[in-house]
Amino acid sequence: MSPRRSLLALATASVALAAALSGCAPVVSLAPAAEFANDPECAEAIVRMPDAISSYPLRQTDAQGAAAWGEPTVVLLYCGVPVPEVSELPCVPVEGIFWLREEVDAGLAYTTYGRDPAVRVVIDPDAIGPGVVLDELSTAVSYTSETGRECVDLEDTVTGR
Template identity: 45%
Template structure:
């Protein structure tokens, strides 16, 4: 058996070592964000939304996460997104429409939970409105969230009052 060896120069080894060191340094600066996946994270309907997510929201850059159908922006994280959460049913929680996407808002202290309404699977956003504007977050995520088809819409008090009698 004949083995052919390609000579490796010291310069090539140095270049490889430098590249490896740079990769470790870059990885060390931006650790992977630990986000628990949603129950239905493997739902194929999440994929079109996930590939359409923006690289930044306000001044917060997109970071890598350790779970399927999740995303995080900012270091430390200002916005966390999970696709495949439970679809909200009828609720008295506030529902807003931003760029054609309905969101149910649960205001916490300090973290707010914003969940798409009328889309299956549902998408959840966790954010602190003291760190980033909820209007900016919802506007930036409207187009990606719209990749999941709406089957229902929010109904407000004024909609209920305008229903014909007996409905």
Template identity: 40%
Template sequence: MSRPRSPRLAAVALLPVGLLGIAGCSQAVAMTPASGSNDPACAEVMVRLPATLDGQDRRWTDAQATAAWGAPATVLMTCGLDAPGPSDLPCDTAGGVDWLIDDTDAPNYRVTTFGRTPAVQVYLNADEVSSRTVLDALGVAVQQLPEDGHSCSERPTS
């Protein structure tokens, strides 16, 4: 005579299959964490990131202290980089944060916080999103990073 099966046991056994089905519906954006991604200041930034940036929905990533928006991803963010030193790159303030702007691969821009430790770096496609809108929106979260005393206004102008 066979023993009756517990409904609870059957539900637990099916749980991994159900989770696999849900996880298969959306792929995480593959990213590489920065060396300082475990800095507690990055955690303060990550919990304040917006759900959308310039109409692009936030997506899951596979690396600590990283974020992505858009499908395909049009904005990628990494926290935990070493603060940049002196630079000839243009510097601008958006969202209450100073950013170094590298547009050598336009319309893809690389912007890095200036005067914050650890640093945040953002890659964005300016054909898909407004860089000003994105940086203004991220500023609320990135302002959580400690300032290191440097600012765009201190930099010599050419």
């Protein structure tokens, strides 16, 4: 192989390796939470989101106050959603944060209860356990203010559907 051809092959391999290592995943297109995605506490929480949840890497999004993990995406997070009032939804505590659980078309959704601004997380439970997700998000979500409201009837697990 000629030196020029060897250099070209090396350059091509270097570009391919750099692309693979940089995670050339496309930007996740999301709509921000309609209420308060621009709340300063959302910004405080978003900058503290984990770089990965389990083996799913954090992805870039095009929405303020939002985060996503995995390719394909298995976890979506929206900060600034409406703060829930008293609810009949099951409530689960994880690391001092109360979450209301509901089934949605995309899987399971968990919305913080007793926090303002509120955070909503949509999880594909076939790909990752909700308990893992909520545990790994707890530190970042703790940067939203507590309102003093707590769930009265608590579920003892976040693994069920």
